[in-house]
């Protein structure tokens with residue numbers, strides 16, 4: 057039986073994260089918080105400034121979506137405690153994570169902050185919230201539609217290969233597309249953005265997404281699978297490799313603004329992180345530990361350089377419409 061691509065991807069991603077900790081040099085891929093502690097520290101300070109702009113609500117939810125090993129949040133909490141102890145005292149930590157294995161890693165990394173876990177964004181308790189998410193949206197399932205003649209067909213997976221079937225209850229798609237064009241749609245990412253948009257409007261707060269993808273939607277396929285830092289066939293062996301797709305930032309922003317929230321960005325990650333002071337922070341770390349100075353500086357460079365993660369990765373904030381321009385979005 058052919059399986060719709062989003063169903064296949066959802067199953068593959070859940071099986072993948074349930075069975076392993078994939079991060080780092082010996083794993084399948086590396087993420088920004090695993091590259092430099094300055095990344096999580098800067099995001100913690102971003103949340104602290106946003107908390108001030110909200111009028112310092114106490115208590116306030118600090119939420120991370122897809123926290124991986126908990127590294128980003130551990131770095132963020134350390135920076136917050138140093139710079140804004142009032143925010144540290146007011147915050148209640150909530151994590152959205154499906155993998156039991158990664159929940160256990162997060163429990164070890166974040167024991168001091170007594171986090172509470174949830175399976176889905178919709179399960180978070182109410183209240184003003186600051187939400188961080190790095191490489192979360194790219195793991196959410198996508199559908200792929202292919203232009204054939206004057207209709208869109210949909211890609212299903214059968215025996216490790218794509219097969220084109222009539223599109224099932226398709227979302228709105230462009231009327232005009234060249235023959236063979238592929239349009240990706242993540243209904244899951246749009247649903248998360250719509251839910252957060254309504255929530256931020258009603259209860260206040262801001263959400264910061266860092267992920268990779270173009271600023272504006274286009275045709276093309278971006279589904280990819282990584283294993284041991286190399287590309288492998290995404291359909292061959294569900295659950296064995298990390299499956300991701302480019303984030304459609306335009307669709308995420310539109311879903312949140314349709315629900316009443318404001319969107320700031322997207323801006324390239326390099327510009328965003330430089331404006332948050334990542335390079336200065338890396339230079340401080342380098343001075344404090346000369347033995348690893350070269351490593352600190354090249355890690356910051358990798359996060360910021362356009363040919364590294366600085367351009368393809370973007371930062372997008374969703375927030376209550378009354379909030380001012382948030383740190384890093386001054387140029388947007």
Ligand code: SAH
Nearest residue numbers: 073087122123124152153154155190191195
């Ligand atoms: N933010 C971390 C990890 C990124 S990997 C980092 O930057 O290192 C993606 C993370 O999202 C993992 O923790 C994975 O288990 C989680 N995840 C993936 N799909 C999810 C879903 N549908 N619901 C909740 N968490 C999910």
